[in-house]
Amino acid sequence: MRIGMPHMGNLYIPFKALFQRLNIDFVIPPVNNQRTLSLGVRYSPEGMCIPFKLTLGNLIEAAELGADTLLMPAGSGICRLGYYAKTQEQILHDLGYNAEIVCLGVSQRKLFGLLKMIKHLSNNAPWSKIISAFRFGLAKLNALDRIERAVQKVRPVERVKGTANKLFAKAIEAIDQADDYNTLKRVQIGYIDQLNQVTKDSEAQPLVVGIMGEFYVLLEPFSNLDIEKELGKLGVEVRRTTFISEWTKFSLFLNPLGMNEKDRIHKAALPYLKRDIGGDGWESVGEKVLHAKEYDGLVHLAPFTCMPEIVAQNIMPSTKENIPVLTILCDEQIAKPGMLTRLEAFVDLLEHRRRVKK
Amino acid sequence: MIKVGIPRALLYYQYYPMWKTFFEGLGAEVVVSPPTTQAILSSGSSRVVADTCLPVKVFCGHVLTLVGECDYIFIPAIRSVKSKIYNCSKFLGLPDMTKAVIPESPPILDIDIDINQGKRELYQAIYKLGRRFTWNPFKVRQVGIAAWQAHLKYKQLMSNHGLTPPQAIERISNTTEVEPKTPPGNLTPTQATIAVIGHPYLLYDEHINHRLIHRLEQAHYKVLTPEMLTTEELESAITRLIGGAYWTYEEEVVGAGGHYLESGADGVIGIMAFGCGPDSLMMDIVHRRAARLRTTPFMSLTLEEHTAEAGVVTRLEAFLDMIHRKKRRRTEVCV
Numbered sequence: 001m002r003i004g005m006p007h008m009g010n011l012y013i014p015f016k017a018l019f020q021r022l023n024i025d026f027v028i029p030p031v032n033n034q035r036t037l038s039l040g041v042r043y044s045p046e047g048m049c050i051p052f053k054l055t056l057g058n059l060i061e062a063a064e065l066g067a068d069t070l071l072m073p074a075g076s077g078i079c080r081l082g083y084y085a086k087t088q089e090q091i092l093h094d095l096g097y098n099a100e101i102v103c104l105g106v107s108q109r110k111l112f113g114l115l116k117m118i119k120h121l122s123n124n125a126p127w128s129k130i131i132s133a134f135r136f137g138l139a140k141l142n143a144l145d146r147i148e149r150a151v152q153k154v155r156p157v158e159r160v161k162g163t164a165n166k167l168f169a170k171a172i173e174a175i176d177q178a179d180d181y182n183t184l185k186r187v188q189i190g191y192i193d194q195l196n197q198v199t200k201d202s203e204a205q206p207l208v209v210g211i212m213g214e215f216y217v218l219l220e221p222f223s224n225l226d227i228e229k230e231l232g233k234l235g236v237e238v239r240r241t242t243f244i245s246e247w248t249k250f251s252l253f254l255n256p257l258g259m260n261e262k263d264r265i266h267k268a269a270l271p272y273l274k275r276d277i278g279g280d281g282w283e284s285v286g287e288k289v290l291h292a293k294e295y296d297g298l299v300h301l302a303p304f305t306c307m308p309e310i311v312a313q314n315i316m317p318s319t320k321e322n323i324p325v326l327t328i329l330c331d332e333q334i335a336k337p338g339m340l341t342r343l344e345a346f347v348d349l350l351e352h353r354r355r356v357k358k
Numbered sequence: 359m360i361k362v363g364i365p366r367a368l369l370y371y372q373y374y375p376m377w378k379t380f381f382e383g384l385g386a387e388v389v390v391s392p393p394t395t396q397a398i399l400s401s402g403s404s405r406v407v408a409d410t411c412l413p414v415k416v417f418c419g420h421v422l423t424l425v426g427e428c429d430y431i432f433i434p435a436i437r438s439v440k441s442k443i444y445n446c447s448k449f450l451g452l453p454d455m456t457k458a459v460i461p462e463s464p465p466i467l468d469i470d471i472d473i474n475q476g477k478r479e480l481y482q483a484i485y486k487l488g489r490r491f492t493w494n495p496f497k498v499r500q501v502g503i504a505a506w507q508a509h510l511k512y513k514q515l516m517s518n519h520g521l522t523p524p525q526a527i528e529r530i531s532n533t534t535e536v537e538p539k540t541p542p543g544n545l546t547p548t549q550a551t552i553a554v555i556g557h558p559y560l561l562y563d564e565h566i567n568h569r570l571i572h573r574l575e576q577a578h579y580k581v582l583t584p585e586m587l588t589t590e591e592l593e594s595a596i597t598r599l600i601g602g603a604y605w606t607y608e609e610e611v612v613g614a615g616g617h618y619l620e621s622g623a624d625g626v627i628g629i630m631a632f633g634c635g636p637d638s639l640m641m642d643i644v645h646r647r648a649a650r651l652r653t654t655p656f657m658s659l660t661l662e663e664h665t666a667e668a669g670v671v672t673r674l675e676a677f678l679d680m681i682h683r684k685k686r687r688r689t690e691v692c693v
Contacts, residue, residue: 047638311451
């Protein structure tokens with residue numbers, strides 16, 4: 001049994017740590033690239049959203065590397081995501097790969113289901129080993145997100161553009177290499193220190209732009225054409241509420257205890273959208289309402305044909321809380337120059353607004 | 359008398375007799391918007407963002423025609439009508455979305471239907487809706503039961519007599535007997551049957567599908583639709599194709615498609631709207647099944663507001679020619 005799974009940002013690093021510790025045979029497909037996208041687009045139904053196409057490309061590439069058990073998130077009551085695995089399995093079979101898709105039921109199985117599935121994959125390893133490997137994976141995930149948060153702060157104000165990105169790439173590499181808690185801690189502290197010491201423009205008052213929208217396109221830089229880095233280059237500080245570590249913390253550990261990080265967001269959305277509509281639609285409306293006062297502008301990312309985000313996009317202009325929102329729809333047709341032009345125009349608009357306010 | 363407006367779009371085709379019985383039982387007058395026209399479609403699509411799907415644009419157009427014609431508009435948020443099976447986000451967000459894009463609309467009567475919350479929640483939602491018209495909870499209960507009976511009768515009428523929803527609605531509202539359709543026995547041996555699958559709001563809205571069913575009937579084909587199958591037939595087809603349903607209205611596409619591909623039809627036409635989330639996956643499942651079986655020809659037509667009539671007609675003619683030739687070859691061999 002060889003395991004493969006699709007990419008989403010740096011999620012492969014914690015999973016790699018987990019599988020290595022449990023001696024599970026696994027492959028990591030190449031990070032998202034043009035070939036992944038082309039493969040996905042070629043074999044997907046035409047009206048599908050970009051997360052489906054990219055994950056299908058990943059699964060095909062994993063199957064090419066000999067993976068026969070593929071992990072895919074699934075569940076019910078979300079959006080099309082719950083149906084991905086069924087269709088992708090048929091597509092893979094039609095292409096002649098004899099791979100089985102194992103559904104990661106994130107929405108209903110929660111922590112215990114996940115651990116049980118890992119136990120099954122690891123050929124019944126003892127629970128103690130599974131839990132320790134799982135904890136180590138989580139530690140890596142948290143370290144990655146802590147460093148990313150620091151990078152987001154440094155990007156817009158650094159003197160030499162690109163320093164933070166270079167450090168971030170090195171940090172990812174180092175976290176991937178770390179194989180015990182001590183090294184991991186050292187790496188994390190070391191890189192956050194280095195980021196703090198980067199020479200900064202002390203007078204700069206960067207515009208603050210929140211990015212929100214659909215989970216996958218927010219977290220997978222290939223699908224949003226590195227929008228965070230591009231905004232950083234334009235001297236904009238990016239704030240993002242969605243981090244995988246946050247999501248894991250709440251959906252695996254705190255939600256069963258009745259704590260929900262999104263309650264605040266949902267409450268803000270209530271006057272305009274009364275119910276959960278699946279996906280991240282409710283959160284998108286809520287974040288707009290919530291951040292209208294705090295931020296200078298918002299970038300709303302959504303895959304083309306995403307159902308919940310279309311509803312959110314229709315509702316957002318009617319809110320009383322006013323803030324400029326730039327909606328960018330991501331699909332295989334999106335081109336970088338087009339997106340950059342729109343971002344530049346948006347940033348100009350925000351600067352103008354700030355000047356007028358003063 | 360309070361007037362309740364019901365847009366002739368989306369779930370109208372599934373539930374109209376039930377809603378009508380409910381509101382009329384509570385003493386309200388039911389106003390239905392007129393059949394879709396180009397003006398309705400254009401006015402609807404001018405309100406929403408461009409990538410909203412065609413049926414929702416049509417829906418907004420219908421709501422706009424009801425502005426000023428009624429005191430309330432009934433737009434339910436149907437989340438789930440079967441355990442663990444959920445609906446598309448657009449149905450869930452429909453009341454809030456309509457309020458956002460059509461601020462001048464009359465107050466919206468919304469009701470949350472979610473079977474997974476349990477019966478108690480469902481009954482409470484119905485009472486809450488009914489209490490706007492009467493103080494008497496027993497009356498709401500009585501009317502609710504009558505509405506449910508009307509719905510069952512409507513469904514039975516369609517599956518027993520092979521009627522399409524508009525025909526069944528007409529028969530229910532007219533007390534005079536509409537002349538029955540030609541029984542299947544009168545068919546000439548070469549006459550082919552074509553199954554048309556898809557959601558009712560696409561199949562029976564003659565404006566957006568360019569009178570597809572009418573055209574098929576004119577050309578003397580017998581037309582089969584998802585409503586003519588029983589629930590058991592639909593569910594067993596879904597189980598064969600993908601194991602279990604995921605979407606609320608999956609039987610109209612995967613169930614009916616799977617059933618007709620295996621038996622009963624000479625050709626299957628799948629109709630979907632551009633940008634429809636659930637259909638993009640469900641139609642693909644049917645498509646793959648057709649490719650694997652290689653017995654029944656399958657064509658999928660994607661509708662959007664720019665769909666030209668000539669394009670639809672050309673594809674339809676080519677498809678029918680193919681079926682005709684296939685059928686003729688088969689009869690010649692038999693002779």
